[in-house]
Amino acid sequence: MPLFRRRLKTDEHQWVQDRLSLYLDGRLDPGERARVEAHLRDCATCARSWETLRWTVQALRALPPVRAPRSFALRPEQVARVPQPVGWLRRTAWAMAAALILVLGLDFALSLGRIAPGPAMAPAVAPAAPAPQAEREALRAMEMEDHTRSPEPSPAPMFGLAVPQATPTTAAEQLPGPEEIPPPSAPAFPLSPLRILEFLLLLGAIGLLALDRWRSQRPR
C-alpha cells in the first residue's frame, strides 16, 4: 500500500517538525528525542529545517538589549486617585436590581389579586399564566390523587396562576363547584415566567456586581 506508507512518512515529518522547538529547549522525553534525532539523520529536509530554526533562535537570543530611553519614575500627580466613573457593569447591575424590584412589586400585586379573585381580574392575569407542560402534567397527576375523578380532567381545574385561564364568557358555564376549587396555596412556589424572570434578574445583578468587583481588583 504505497499510498498508506507515504502518508505515514508525511506524518512523521510533521510529528518531528512539531517537536523541533521543544527539542531545541531540551524539553522532550528520551523516547521522543531519540525519534526526532533518528529522523533528522535520515531526512535532509527536516535536518535543514532544524538547522535554520536553531540559527534563528540563537539570533533572537543574541539580539542586543534595548535600554529604556528615559526614566519611567512616576510623579505623584500620575498616581493621584481620581474618582472612578461608575463602570457599565455596575450600571447594568443596578438597572437589573431596579427591574427586579419592579417585577417583585408586580408579582406581589398579582398575588394580592389572586387571593381576592374577582371576574374583573381574570383577563388581566391570564397572559402571564401559561403553565409549562411538565408542570401541567404534574398537576394533573396530583389532581388525580386528590380527587380520583375522571381519567381526563378538563383543563379548567388548575391552581394559582392558571385558574383565571378560563375566559369570562366560559367561566359562568364551566365554573366548578365550590368543593372542586383547589386551595390557592396548594404548591407554594409555582414556576411561573415571573418567577423565572425574578430569578434571572437576581442572578444577573449579583453576577455583574461580582464581575465588576473582580475587574476593579485585578492589577490590569
Place this chain on the structure above:
Amino acid sequence: MASSASFPDPEEARLIEVARSGDLEAFNELARRYQDRLYHIAYRIMGDHDSAADAMQEALIAAFRGIRGFRGGSFLAWLTRIVTNACYDELRRRRRRPQASLDALFVVDQGPEAEMTLPPVEGPEFYVERRELADLLHRAIQSLPEDQRIVLVLSDIEGYSYEEIAGILQVPLGTVKSRLSRARMRVRDFLLAHRELLPGTIRPS
C-alpha cells in the same frame, strides 16, 4: 539572562513593603531596578519606542495602584505580567494591522528544498550586532500574531522558562509550548523569505 532567580532580596522586600503602604519613592526605586528589562519587553512587543513608552507608563501606574495585589514570589515576574497586559491593551486599542495579509506570507516549510539554505558557520551572535539582522529580526517579531509574539519575546529575548511564562500569561503550559513553536517557525520563515536583506556574509549563496 533567566529571571527565575528571584532570590529573596531583603532590600527589595523592604521596598515592596514600603511601597505597599503607598510610598511612591519606594515604588520608583523598584521600577528603576527593572525598567530596562521591562522596557525591552514592551519595545519588542509593541514594535516602536512611542508605543513601548506608553505601555510602560500605563503598566507602572497600574502596578503602583495594584501593588497590594502582589502576593510574593518574583516581583519582576509580577511586573512583567502587568507590562504584557498593558501591551495587550495597547495593541487591542490600535488594531491597525490586518493580521491575515501577513499570515498569507508564511506558508510553513513546504517550499522547495533550495530555500532551506544554511547560514555560514560563524553563527548568528557574530552578525546580530549588525543592524540589518537586528532590524530584520525585529520586523519578523512584529509580523507575529500578538499571542505568539509575546511568548517569543518572553522566552527567546527575556529568557523566561516555559513555566514562568505560563504563570505570567496565566495560560496552560501546553499553550506556551505550541505558541512558541509556531512563533519560532514563523520568524525562521520570515528570515528565509527576506534573506536578500541580510548582510552579504550571511546571505545564502
